[in-house]
Structure formats: C-alpha cells, structure tokens
Amino acid sequence: MECVFCRIVRGEEESYTLYKGNGVQVILDKYPVSKGHLLVLSEEHYEGVHEAPPEVLARVWVVASALARIYRVNLGAPGVNVVTNSGVTAGQVVFHFHVHVIPRWSQVRGFWSGRRELEKGEAEEVLDMIKPYATLIEEYLITLGFSES
Numbered sequence: 001m002e003c004v005f006c007r008i009v010r011g012e013e014e015s016y017t018l019y020k021g022n023g024v025q026v027i028l029d030k031y032p033v034s035k036g037h038l039l040v041l042s043e044e045h046y047e048g049v050h051e052a053p054p055e056v057l058a059r060v061w062v063v064a065s066a067l068a069r070i071y072r073v074n075l076g077a078p079g080v081n082v083v084t085n086s087g088v089t090a091g092q093v094v095f096h097f098h099v100h101v102i103p104r105w106s107q108v109r110g111f112w113s114g115r116r117e118l119e120k121g122e123a124e125e126v127l128d129m130i131k132p133y134a135t136l137i138e139e140y141l142i143t144l145g146f147s148e149s
C-alpha cells in the first residue's frame with residue numbers, strides 16, 4: 001500500500017502546491033473544511049507527530065505558524081486552527097506526518113464539519129490569495145537556520 005503524501009512529494013500524484021523546499025511541502029487539503037485549508041507535510045515519511053524527529057517537527061511547525069500568521073495578519077482571517085492528528089483514535093486519516101492550517105472565516109460549529117471536495121476554481125483562488133505573502137515561509141525557515149537559500 002502506497003502512501004499518498006509520499007506520492008505527492010515525489011510528484012507522482014497531483015496536488016495544489018503552495019510551497020516545496022527545505023524538507024517541507026505545503027498543499028491544499030483535497031477535502032477542505034474551510035476556504036484555504038492547507039496541509040504542511042514533511043518531505044520524508046514519518047507516521048505522525050509521535051514519530052518525526054525534532055528537526056523535522058520544527059520545520060513543519062514553523063512553516064505552519066508562518067501560514068497562520070499570513071491568514072491572521074495579512075489576509076484578515078478572524079481565527080485559525082493549527083492542528084495535527086496522531087492515530088486513528090484522534091482522527092488521523094493519512095499516516096504521513098502533516099499539520100493542518102485551517103483559517104476560520106466564521107465561528108467554528110463542528111471542528112471537521114463542512115468537509116467537501118476541493119474545486120479547481122477555489123484552489124486557484126486560494127493559491128493567488130496566499131502567494132503574495134508566501135515569502136514569509138522562507139523568512140521563518142531562514143530565521144531558524146533551516147533554509148538552504
């Protein structure tokens with residue numbers, strides 16, 4: 001059984017990618033709970049937050065935090081969730097470490113409610129909306145000495 005996120009990292013599976021480099025990849029969730037729902041993946045395969053080494057955790061979380069900042073400060077989202085699920089019991093579906101960044105444009109009713117399949121038009125809108133600010137991702141990685149560039 002092949003890991004879908006490993007396939008995405010290798011470019012064998014399509015995804016809407018906002019950023020790729022320095023050990024992480026940021027994609028749009030295929031089944032977003034809100035407009036702009038992102039996933040930050042580690043490029044290497046680890047089952048979850050309980051398995052990834054600290055350096056990988058740091059890269060992924062700092063990128064997720066940069067995205068949270070972009071949503072709150074640059075794009076005016078009134079709220080954002082940054083969350084990871086570890087284990088079936090916790091709702092993990094893909095067993096490759098990833099952190100969800102979920103902007104909240106209106107009050108949360110049920111955390112995962114409203115999931116639906118991402119449409120191409122919406123995906124392109126979201127990428128256009130974030131791209132002007134995406135340099136913050138590199139800035140955060142550079143601050144921690146995690147960027148090659």
Ligand SMILES: [Zn+2]
Binds near residue numbers: 004006046095096
């Ligand atoms: Zn994987």
